[in-house]
Amino acid sequence: MNIALIDYGAGNVPSVERAFQRLGAASRRIVRPADLASAGAIILPGVGHYAAIIRALDSQNLRSPLLEAVARRVPFLGICLGLQALYAGSEEAPALVGLGLLAGSVSSLPRTTKLPHMGWNRLRIVKPTPLFDGLGDSDYFYFAHTFAAPRSAEHAVAFCDYGTTFTAALQSGNIFATQFHPEKSGAAGARLLQNFLRLAAMRNFA
Amino acid sequence: MSLARRIIPCLDTDGDRVVKGVNFVGLRDAGDPAELAARYDSEGADELVVLDIAASRDRRPTFLETIRRVAAELAIPLTAGGGIRTLGDARSVVRAGADKITINTAAVERPQLISELSAEFGSQAVVLAIDATLELAGAEPRWDVRVRGGRDPAHLDALSWAQQGVELGAGEILLTSMDRDGTQGGYDITLTSVISRRVSVPVIASGGAKTPEHFAQVFSEGAADAALAASIFHDGSQSIRGLKQFLAARNIEVRFPC
Numbered sequence: 373m374n375i376a377l378i379d380y381g382a383g384n385v386p387s388v389e390r391a392f393q394r395l396g397a398a399s400r401r402i403v404r405p406a407d408l409a410s411a412g413a414i415i416l417p418g419v420g421h422y423a424a425i426i427r428a429l430d431s432q433n434l435r436s437p438l439l440e441a442v443a444r445r446v447p448f449l450g451i452c453l454g455l456q457a458l459y460a461g462s463e464e465a466p467a468l469v470g471l472g473l474l475a476g477s478v479s480s481l482p483r484t485t486k487l488p489h490m491g492w493n494r495l496r497i498v499k500p501t502p503l504f505d506g507l508g509d510s511d512y513f514y515f516a517h518t519f520a521a522p523r524s525a526e527h528a529v530a531f532c533d534y535g536t537t538f539t540a541a542l543q544s545g546n547i548f549a550t551q552f553h554p555e556k557s558g559a560a561g562a563r564l565l566q567n568f569l570r571l572a573a574m575r576n577f578a
Numbered sequence: 579m580s581l582a583r584r585i586i587p588c589l590d591t592d593g594d595r596v597v598k599g600v601n602f603v604g605l606r607d608a609g610d611p612a613e614l615a616a617r618y619d620s621e622g623a624d625e626l627v628v629l630d631i632a633a634s635r636d637r638r639p640t641f642l643e644t645i646r647r648v649a650a651e652l653a654i655p656l657t658a659g660g661g662i663r664t665l666g667d668a669r670s671v672v673r674a675g676a677d678k679i680t681i682n683t684a685a686v687e688r689p690q691l692i693s694e695l696s697a698e699f700g701s702q703a704v705v706l707a708i709d710a711t712l713e714l715a716g717a718e719p720r721w722d723v724r725v726r727g728g729r730d731p732a733h734l735d736a737l738s739w740a741q742q743g744v745e746l747g748a749g750e751i752l753l754t755s756m757d758r759d760g761t762q763g764g765y766d767i768t769l770t771s772v773i774s775r776r777v778s779v780p781v782i783a784s785g786g787a788k789t790p791e792h793f794a795q796v797f798s799e800g801a802a803d804a805a806l807a808a809s810i811f812h813d814g815s816q817s818i819r820g821l822k823q824f825l826a827a828r829n830i831e832v833r834f835p836c
Contacts (some may be wrong), residue, residue: 383672383699390650390675419677420700483778486803488702488749490780492582492624492833512582512833514655516677516702534581556677558619558653558835 373573375399376411378438380428384555388417388451391555395566408437411446413572418453419516419553422478423465425453435471442473442547447572450549452517455542458549464519473547476522485535488518493552495530495540503529503541503548505567511560513540513552520551546577582833583797583825584624584804585818586782587811589614589648590631593640597631598809608812611644616651618811621818622835625655627680627752627806631727633661642674649675657705657752665694672699680705680752683725686732686739689746696747705782706748710736710769711756721769728756736769740777751781752806758786762810765792770800782806790816790824797830 375392379385379401392399399415402408416438418425429435442448450458461470462478470477481489492512497504520538523531532540532551541550548568554561571577589596589611596608608614615626628648630641638661645658658671659680668679679699685692685706695704709728710721713735721736732739740751753773755766765783774781780803783796787807796802810816822832 383677383703386673386675387649387677391653394653420703421697424700486778486780488779489581490702490750491584491803494580516655518701553655556653556655560835562653 373397373569374410374412375415375569376402376408376413377415377417378402378434380425380432380434382418382420382425382453384417384419384451384553388415388555391562391565395562395569397569402434403432405433405437408434408441411441413447413449413569414438414441416448416450416454416457417555418451418457420453421464422453422456422462422519423468425457426465426468426470429457429471439471439473445546445575445577447568447575447577448547449568450547451555452551452553455539455549455551456519456521458547459521462519474524474527474542474544476524478519478521480518481520481538482535489515489520489534491515492557493532493534495532497530499529499543501529501543502571503543503564503567506563507560513550513554513557513560515552517551543577580831582624582831583802584782585622585793585821585832586625586627586804586806587614587618587623587818588627588629588784588806588808590629590808591641591644592632593637594644596812598812608809612647612651614812615648618818619652619654620835622822622833623654623818624804624833625657626652627657627659628676629658629680630660642670645671645674645676659705659707664691665698668695668699672703678703678705678750680707682707682709685743686723686725686734689742692743692746692748696749701747701749704748705750705752706740706743707752707754708736708740708743709754709756712769719768719772724756728759737773737776740773744777744779748779750779751777753781753783755785759784761786762788764788765796765800765802765805767795767800770796770802774801774803780804790821793821794825794828794830797825798828
């Protein structure tokens with residue numbers, strides 16, 4: 373399968389690449405709009421500031437081809453900022469417009485806890501999904517973020533609690549996304565990526 | 579709250595080898611960085627830190643190659659540092675595979691570096707390392723910051739510097755007690771507690787770890803979010819799995835790999 377890894381300079385692109393290599397899957401770094409036309413699956417990684425991902429998508433003219441590919445039901449996996457980018461916008465950069473594939477906007481976690489939310493946390497899987505096949509509420513995943521997506525009952529498949537309850541993983545048709553970093557989450561993260569690849573190959577998203 | 583306390587082995591490297599003993603005194607070879615990294619990843623380490631203790635310009639390519647080799651073995655986050663003075667230095671370290679950058683002396687000399695790194699990589703990628711030594715004991719103790727591997731005073735109060743660093747954009751504090759480092763007498767619980775309870779970012783305790791009890795103390799009394807150690811893991815005197823089992827039995831939440 374042709375796995376397109378959108379490379380806009382995000383720090384975690386090499387680790388996502390290595391994580392797929394360990395699963396025996398080769399990904400291709402995408403920097404030009406035309407490269408998305410033949411993608412069998414699209415990965416949007418990200419870490420850092422919301423403005424970086426949105427500005428990069430626009431300056432590399434990737435926004436429209438990305439939205440078109442998602443509309444063609446190409447399997448999509450957003451990681452961290454790649455999840456946040458799916459919403460209408462973010463409190464972190466209020467002037468910028470997100471991809472708007474999901475309703476609502478991203479906001480800061482409460483400042484009553486230590487921020488960034490950094491380290492290994494568990495999830496509450498609230499909707500059965502093949503993305504979490506073989507994984508459960510006792511598995512830990514690695515988080516490194518200050519902003520988070522709203523608790524959206526419609527698309528959320530897993531919540532996480534840190535000062536508040538936020539969406540840790542979601543699925544909407546062919547769109548999958550995680551706030552945590554599966555590429556940094558040891559064996560549990562590898563399992564999730566493998567599940568995504570299997571779903572993408574079957575193109576069966578329910 | 580189910581955020582686990584983190585156990586972080588540290589690889590002090592000189593050239594392409596891991597060494598034991600800091601401050602350039604009595605350096606002993608402790609193994610190959612990539613081999614140790616693979617071992618710690620499989621034993622359940624939550625993150626890994628790689629430091630270039632020589633941090634000399636001419637050996638920079640060797641250190642970057644070490645980061646690449648270590649990153650290739652890891653499915654957990656990697657922090658790298660030692661001798662990072664500019665945004666350019668940080669970029670090469672990140673490009674080589676580090677998820678976070680740790681800075682120390684250069685940040686004291688030019689605090690703006692913290693903001694520059696934070697703007698480029700996000701605060702979650704900027705770890706401010708502080709080497710502290712007790713200046714005034716008593717009811718309201720104070721610690722001084724030291725730089726250049728602990729050799730020189732920075733004439734800064736450790737708590738104020740930690741708070742300033744967070745304001746400038748540091749997302750984590752790596753706090754080393756120079757008084758405890760290398761003594762194996764346990765972490766400085768008071769230092770860790772004072773800083774950790776008064777900054778808004780996670781604190782990694784470092785310096786002095788020997789027994790599982792030391793880790794339990796620094797998490798429960800010291801309020802540390804993570805604990806770092808080096809030689810006790812390298813020489814096999816403490817296994818990461820055994821340490822986590824000890825902590826779990828004390829109701830300290832830790833992650834066991836699946």
